[in-house]
Amino acid sequence: AQSVTQPDIHITVSEGASLELRCNYSYGATPYLFWYVQSPGQGLQLLLKYFSGDTLVQGIKGFEAEFKRSQSSFNLRKPSVHWSDAAEYFCAVGAPYNQGGKLIFGQGTELSVKP
Amino acid sequence: GAVVSQHPSRVICKSGTSVKIECRSLDFQATTMFWYRQFPKQSLMLMATSNEGSKATYEQGVEKDKFLINHASLTLSTLTVTSAHPEDSSFYICSASGQTKNIQYFGAGTRLSVL
Numbered sequence: 001a002q003s004v005t006q007p008d009i010h011i012t013v014s015e016g017a018s019l020e021l022r023c024n025y026s027y028g029a030t031p032y033l034f035w036y037v038q039s040p041g042q043g044l045q046l047l048l049k050y051f052s053g054d055t056l057v058q059g060i061k062g063f064e065a066e067f068k069r070s071q072s073s074f075n076l077r078k079p080s081v082h083w084s085d086a087a088e089y090f091c092a093v094g095a096p097y098n099q100g101g102k103l104i105f106g107q108g109t110e111l112s113v114k115p
Numbered sequence: 116g117a118v119v120s121q122h123p124s125r126v127i128c129k130s131g132t133s134v135k136i137e138c139r140s141l142d143f144q145a146t147t148m149f150w151y152r153q154f155p156k157q158s159l160m161l162m163a164t165s166n167e168g169s170k171a172t173y174e175q176g177v178e179k180d181k182f183l184i185n186h187a188s189l190t191l192s193t194l195t196v197t198s199a200h201p202e203d204s205s206f207y208i209c210s211a212s213g214q215t216k217n218i219q220y221f222g223a224g225t226r227l228s229v230l
Contacts, residue, residue, distance in 0.1 A: 032217050043121070043208050043221035044159075051217065090158065097216035100172075101147055105158045 002027050004093050006106035013081050014114045021076040021109050023091030032094040033074040034103065035065055039087045047089075050074065061085070086113045118142050119211050121222025128199055129230055136194045136225045138209030145211035148192040149219060150184060153206040165192050199229045 005024045013019050025031055032051050036044040048059025055067040065076045074091060091106040118141040128134050138148055147166050151159040163179075165171040165186035173179045181203075183195040192211075196203055206226050210219035 034218075036221070041206075041224070041226070043119075043223040044210075046218065046220070049218060094217060094219075097147075097212065100164065101212055101217060101219070102149070102161060102164065103159075103210075103219060107158050110156075 002093060002104050004091050004104055004106035006089075006091055006109050008109045009107065010110045010112070012112040012114060015083050016080050019076075019078045019081045019085070019111070021089050021091075021111070023074045023076065023106060024072050025074065025091070025093045026072065027093050032096065033065075033067060034092040034094060035059065035063070035074075035076050036090045036092060037061075037087050038090065038108075044090065047076070081111075081113055083113045083115065086111055117213070117215070117218075117220040119145075119209065119220045119222040121209050121225055123225060124223060125226045125228075127228045127230065130200050131198055134196045134199055134227060136196075136207055136209070136227075138192045138194070138211065138222050140190045140211040140213060140220075143211075143213040144189040145192070145213045146189065146216070147212045148186055149210045149212070150182070150192075150194050151208045151210070153208060153224075155206075159208060162194075196227065199227070201229045203227065204229045 003026045034049045035047040038044045047063050050067045089109045092103045094103045120139045122137045150162045153159050162177045163171045163173045165184050171184035186192040208224040210221045
C-alpha cells in the first residue's frame with residue numbers, strides 16, 4: 001500500500017540552527033515527491049518537488065530535500081532556520097497525472113522555532 | 116502564477132442547512148481539482164477528485180450525496196455540504212492541477228462550523 005510516514009510529530013529548533021525533517025514513503029513505482037508547508041488556518045504552499053533527475057532538489061525559502069531511493073526517504077533540510085519558518089510541514093507522494101494525480105500526505109511535522 | 120482562490124474562508128451555519136464552497140484557479144486552467152478535509156492537528160484526507168465536465172470521483176467512505184461537487188468550468192469547482200450537521204464541522208481545502216499537471220496548488224481553506 002502507498003503511504004507516507006513523518007516520524008516526528010513536533011520538532012523544536014533554535015533560530016539559526018539547522019533543520020532536518022524526516023519523510024519515508026512506500027510506493028510501488030518511482031514516486032513523485034513533494035514537501036508542502038502550512039501556516040495556521042491556511043492552505044498549503046509548495047516548498048519543493050522531486051520527479052526525476054538530480055536527487056538533491058532546491059526549493060523556496062532556502063529549503064532543500066534529498067531523494068534516497070535505497071532508504072525510501074525524502075528528508076527536508078534547511079541550514080539556518082528563521083522564526084518565520086514555524087509552521088506545519090507535510091511530505092506527500094503523488095501518482096502521475098495520467099494515473100489520477102492523487103497525493104498521499106504524511107501526518108505532518110509541526111516546527112517550533114525558539115528565539 | 117498558479118494561484119487558487121477559495122471562498123469563503125470561514126462559514127458558520129445552522130444544522131440542516133447547506134453550504135457551498137467555491138474553488139477558483141485564477142491564472143491557469145485547472146483540468147483537475149481535488150477536495151480535502153482536515154481535522155485539527157491532522158493530515159489532509161482526500162475526499163474527491165473532479166475533472167472538468169465529468170462527475171467527481173469520491174474516495175471510499177465519503178458520502179457523495181452529502182458532499183456535492185461540481186466542476187463546470189476549467190477555473191471553478193464547488194463543494195456543497197448538504198444538510199450540514201455538527202460532525203461536518205471541519206477545515207475544507209481545495210487544490211487544482213493544470214498545465215504542470217503533476218503539481219497541485221492549494222487554496223487557503225474554508226473553516227466550516229455547524230451549530
